[in-house]
Amino acid sequence: MPHVIAASGLSLSFGGVKAVDDMSIQLRRGEFLGLIGPNGAGKTTLFNMLAGTYKADAGCILINGVDASRGRASARIGMGLGRTFQIPRPFPHMTVIENVLTGAQNQAAETILANFLRIGKVAAQERAAIDKAKGILNFLKLDHLMHEPARVLSGGQRKLLELARVLMADPSVILLDEPAAGVNPALLGFIIDRVRDLNARGTSILLIEHNMDMVARLCHRVVVMVGGRYLTEGSPQAVAANPAVIHAYLGVAAQ
Ligand SMILES: Nc1ncnc2c1ncn2[C@@H]1O[C@H](COP(=O)(O)OP(=O)(O)O)[C@@H](O)[C@H]1O
Ligand SMILES: [Mg+2]
Incomplete structure (x- = not known):
């Protein structure tokens, strides 16, 4: 089984608006796959379905x-399956x-924490x-904190x-x-280094x-979503140069 995630036909609407519409995506074992698309493309909603935070209206x-x-x-x-949130809380x-x-x-986390606080009874x-x-x-590099x-x-x-939690x-x-959103350049380089290290040690990653x-710098392959749907995929260089991708980003920027 080469795929760690194989999702097909995923759809989810919010109040009649299709946030994700018949989207399919496969993540191969060991792969570092990018998921890009303009704001509102449905990327986070897709993550929420993959992670089970939202139940899909349709799909597998x-x-x-x-x-x-x-x-x-x-x-x-x-x-x-582990997932990080766009806005950490x-x-x-x-x-x-x-x-x-x-x-x-x-283990229920509360149990661990309760015992953790009861010094000497761990x-x-x-x-x-x-x-x-x-x-x-x-x-x-958070140990000092x-x-x-x-x-x-x-x-x-x-x-x-x-x-770390994941x-x-x-x-x-x-x-x-x-x-990387809202991260200063020095720390960004460190985050890139660590996620690349995790992938090199066998963890499949969807970014x-x-x-x-x-x-x-990281992705073997990139999938592009626009308006809730699959647009195209390819190497990072190929999608960045693809006129349909550029048009999708400019279209959203012009709204
Ligand atoms: N919980 C929600 N309730 C209502 N609408 C939502 C919700 N989450 C996302 N949406 C809408 O779904 C669409 C896709 O959003 P989202 O998945 O966050 O896109 P992206 O992560 O690509 O920026 C947007 O139009 C957004 O407003
Ligand atoms: Mg998002």
């Missing part, structure tokens, strides 16, 4: 070959490491989760915290929704991103 979603169309978001995490008063621990699988399983969270925070409340983080650090569940595929430089 296979994750690692298993029909996930009717499962909820929590079930899809168990199937190896960490629990602001919880510490950075407590936020990461909410991404732990199998069971081995919870200690393992804490060690794992520390390793992830180290990988993402782990005991700070999440509210002190910059926009870019919040994007990294999103990724990595707690050992996903085989990650959906990244605009990880929504407006920063075409980032897309060109």
